[in-house]
Amino acid sequence: MTDATNGQDPGAPPQSKGLGRRWVFGKDISSWPMQKVAHAAQRKAELESRISLWAAGFPIENEATLSEDRRKWETRLRVRVEPPSQEWSLILGDVLYGLRSALDACVWEFAHIDGAMPHKPNLVQFPVVRDPANWDKALRERLQSVPREVAERIEMVQPFNRPLGQVAVDPLVILTDLNNTDKHRASVSVSVDPHGIRQNVSVTFDSEEASERNAPPDITYHFPSLADQALVVDARFKDPVREVRGGVTVGMRFTVDAPMGKEGIGSLTSGLVQNVHDVLNFIAVGPASPEELAEMSGQNDEGWLPVDIQADESGRTFTTSARQDDSRQSS
Template sequence: MDFGDQVSRLARAHQLGAALSADMQAWGVSTPYGVRASIAEDRLSWELRLQVSQSPSLADWGFRFGEAVNHLRAALDNLIVAIARQSGVTDEKQLKGLVFPICGTLKEWKSRQRALSCLPDWCREALEQVQPFQRPEHGGTLDGDLLLILRDLDNSTKHHLQVKPDLAPQSIQHTPRVEFETEEGAAASVPPDAEVIVGPFEDGAVLLRYRTKGRIKSIKGQYNITAQVQAVSPDGRPHGVTDLLAALWEYTRIIMGHMMGAADQAERRSGA
């Protein structure tokens, strides 16, 4: 069978992902952000604030991420249509309604059988083998299933996709040196009362806040902030954009290989 169009879509998604990763890395190494420590007017607290000198191209990155996801989903959908055509299905209305099923439950899979009835038996069997609902039966879990993530992201990119640089608390490394006005104030401020704040990635955003019992004379220190560009999936979970896209591409490639292998076996059996 000829699967040239599906392979080209997979290649296009890979190209988009590589270009997106390169652009994100270029932004990161340009030192586009830093931090600034400031003491409160009453000198009983201090904050570490983000300084952004060059904002990331979030709108463009989100668009390209969504385009890559759409190509991966389309590669699977078009694969099923190609199999149907080469199996003799000519009804364009029927072909137009065909999609690669991605089912999280057995009930959902059974509800798709009528739409898939035009496909050959070997194809339906191969499709069933890769369905997410099979995971729990083999000791797996639906949490993080890449086919379900691909389906949900593809649906969301048709409407709205959240892509943002997010700061995880563990990405903030700091070694502050606080000097107090009195020794009594320093002693009263142990242990430190610190708050880590994960907020929007924007100039002036508060990252850390320290409250003290004694008045602060000065604050010095070294700080290192690492930002990660994340896509927020429809269930609210954040994922690193480049890591997620690479995982989706690899899993889509595996699924397509499984279907193509089943097609080759069916052809050999029919020609025997």
């Protein structure tokens, strides 16, 4: 007789958490989840390519002007070609959906492994749980017929394993929130924001006294939303300026509104793709066994420098450092 939650035999001897059977995608279990990740990565590359193509056309210029009384100097943005933000946002939505559905597809495969059948298949999905008090319910409903070791591995990657202040920035939470926003509320918008101003400007006056009166310069830097004629730099002078040489360069950052604020689209999508790929592999393979950890640390192989492997409180993150062992060092 098996447990109704995860197909575990109540009479079976206890095992270390997450250890047990291992599966290989494409051999022991369908490669469909990993193909979804690969497709999401492909759409991510397409998004980056389209952004690069737009940027290569020099769609934005900086225009500097000196006021008639020569006491005010400004630099404004001139937008020659508007960014196709809506098109980019649609592609980003595809990336998010592909990654989230890869997680769900993986759980679905394991819920039907070896002929298993969930009693409420419409509830089966990859759970993302922020509060450990909600885990038991997620286990019963979302992982109904998933093998015990797989359910334990999924528990080990849950956001609630992080310190409380880091739960909101867990990649699984970010992915879930962005995907839900894109599906149920509004599009997840990709935007172009001025980011980083480099200045190479020299100002000359009619006299040394005027130069001294205007030191240090009275300059304000702005980081506006991308719009034609948006003010970027304005400088005010006490005396008329004879000449202004040089100018400023305004960098552009391609961002998306994430739970922790605006995030660069490249780093965000790269991180999410890598995280989902790693989570799927961990679910299929599980943590290293004590024997494997011993082998990795060199305890069973002469000539290897011993390594201390320390797990953090979650039991999932390991830090390593080499130990100096006199018995292994040459004299």
